[in-house]
Amino acid sequence: MGDLIQNDDSSEIQNNGEEEQVEEYIEPPREKIDVEALITENGDCPTLNLMMKNLNADEAKLLMELLKDNKTITSLDLSLNWIGNEGVQSVADALNNNTTLTEINLGCVDFDADTAKHFGDVLNNNKTLNTLKLCGCGFGPEGVKHIADALRNNITLTTLDLGLCKLENEGVQYLTDALQNNTTLTSLNLKENEIKTEGIKVLADALRHNKGLKKLSLESNNLRESEVQYLSDMLRDNTTLTTLVLNENEIEDEGLQHLADALRNNKTFTTLEIQTCKIGDKGIQSLSDALRTNTTFASLNTSYNNFGEKGSEYLIDALRNNKTLNKLALCKNKIGNEGVKQVANALTNNTTLTFLDLRGNDIGAEGIKHLANSLTNNKILTRLDISNNNIGDDGAQYISDFLKNNKTLTELVLRENNIGPKGAEHIADALRNNMSLKSLQFVMNPFGHEGVEYLMDGLQNNMTLSRLYLDGNGLDGEATKLAIATLKTKPRPKIDIS
Structure with a gap:
């Protein structure tokens, strides 16, 4: 009996050993x-x-x-x-x-x-x-x-x-x-x-x-004030350089003050990118003062610096009478409703700005109302990005109102704004008669298939929009495909929908 038990145990041990063996992996041949x-x-x-x-x-x-x-x-x-x-x-x-x-x-x-x-x-x-x-x-x-x-x-x-x-x-x-x-x-x-x-x-x-x-x-080279000082001194003598990209460096206020001093009277420089450079109100104030005298600046990216309402006030105040800046990126600076009011007031008289990026600034519907009012009769701005501002259906209504009258905006980005079916309906109403918008990015908004139906209906007589982005909106795949297919049978120019 003992022998039998011993044999059973050894058999179990042997079986376990076999189970633990792993077959050698042979990589399949690479496809030519x-x-x-x-x-x-x-x-x-x-x-x-x-x-x-x-x-x-x-x-x-x-x-x-x-x-x-x-x-x-x-x-x-x-x-x-x-x-x-x-x-x-x-x-x-x-x-x-x-x-x-x-x-x-x-x-x-x-x-x-x-x-x-x-x-x-x-x-x-x-x-x-x-x-x-x-x-x-x-x-x-x-x-x-x-x-x-x-x-x-x-x-x-x-x-x-x-x-x-x-x-x-x-x-x-x-x-x-x-x-x-x-x-x-x-x-x-x-x-x-x-x-x-x-x-x-x-x-x-x-x-x-x-x-x-x-x-x-010179992006992402861990540049600080001392290194920026050398670049600023160079800009006082150089008469050829037009664009300097310094994103993701630790420039801070003192470094930007050096740059601003050099740019006050520079006659060739047009583009400065200082995204994510730990810049606060004082740095923006220095740059704003430079913008009042510089006559060549055309493009400025100050995104992801979190300088807030006061910094935006300095910057926008300088733009009221600026005649050269045509591209401004202010995303992720927490300018809020008060900051966007300053932007809106400046846009009322501005005759040069064609590109405005206000992504992720905690603006909300109230701030969008001020912005939309200023853009109703604006004849210059062609691209507006107000993504990730939680404007909701009310904000979409304000956007719709200005789109019905605006005749110059060609690209609008409304990504991640908590816009539901009602908001999509507002935008669709504007698209029925808008004759300028060519590209609409409407991704990551919870309007679902109901919202898509509104949009498809609104686009039936629209002859201008050629690109519509709808990714990540909680859509019903088959129903949405049918709605899009139906639109494409209508007698309108081809529209690319993704």
């Missing part, structure tokens, strides 16, 4: 990409977008061989493909003799400094390439040295994206040496490259008298 078919499907389009197509090095090589005699494709996007050093080298080697491609995007295709040397050769030999995007390629200072050396004498490249390439101060030094002689490059992106104080200093010194560069991005 038909590169020739991708080119054929592209037809006569001058842009071949192969982003995230899972191409490998061999397929990249074949692609460039097939494009050797192609005279149609001028722009090639190979970003986010795993082609590696070998594949990148094939691309570069082919570009040495290519006379059709003008733009290459290899974003997030990781390759080393030795492979970057091949792009130095391209910039020495190729006479047609004007745009090179290498953001996220990570080849470091030694890699950018090869590119910088070639830039000294290159006379065709106008746009160079070196964001997230781990350049650090050393890599920036190589670039600044090249910029002393290069007069062709007009746009340079150095986003998130761990550039410290000394790197910014040498870059600013090189740009003081540079006659080519018009746009510079």
Whole structure:
């Protein structure tokens, strides 16, 4: 009996052992990409977008061989493909003799400094390439040295994206040496490259008298007041740079004061992006004072700085008589109803602003009422974004009222505003007779299928709207498809609905 029990136990142990065994996973064979078919499907389009197509090095090589005699494709996007050093080298080697491609995007295709040397050769030999995007390629200072050396004498490249390439101060030094002689490059992106104080200093010194560069991005480089001081000093002498992107840096009020002082009398600068830079009321006040005397400023992005009602009051007060600013982004600054009242009052007399972004500012229906009233007879604004302000059905009513009379707005964004079926009905009523709106983003609002039916009905006689976004509205799939299909049978221009 004991023997029997012992045998049963050992059998159980053996069975358990078998159950714990895991079969070795064998990865299925990778499906080969038909590169020739991708080119054929592209037809006569001058842009071949192969982003995230899972191409490998061999397929990249074949692609460039097939494009050797192609005279149609001028722009090639190979970003986010795993082609590696070998594949990148094939691309570069082919570009040495290519006379059709003008733009290459290899974003997030990781390759080393030795492979970057091949792009130095391209910039020495190729006479047609004007745009090179290498953001996220990570080849470091030694890699950018090869590119910088070639830039000294290159006379065709106008746009160079070196964001997230781990350049650090050393890599920036190589670039600044090249910029002393290069007069062709007009746009340079150095986003998130761990550039410290000394790197910014040498870059600013090189740009003081540079006659080519018009746009510079230093986004996400942890810049502070001291680094911004160098850039501000550069702007006092530079007469070419028009656009400076400083988003996601710790500029704060003191840094912006330096910039504002430099921009008061600058005669060429047009665009400043300072989103998420920890700027408060004092910084905005300094910038506002500069806007009163600057006569070239055209575009300003101060989003995600949380400077509130007082800061918006300074800024908007400066815009009352400003004759140049045409694009203003104020999203996520908590300006509230009082702040938007200031905006509304300024828009009554403003004759230049064409783009206004007020996303996420706790405005609500009351604030929208003031804004809508000021826009009823506005003849300038073409794009308005009031997403994420919880304006509700009442706010939609105010928007509807101004849309019935406004004749210039072409794009309206109402994303995430808690607009229900009744609010959708208000907007639909306005669409019956509105003759200017071409694009309406109405996503993430709980109006459901009932709201869609109102919209489809309102659009039956509308001959202008060509793009309608309805994602994330709690829609009944089949019923909504039927309503949209019905609209598309009506005798009106084609409308793209998503």
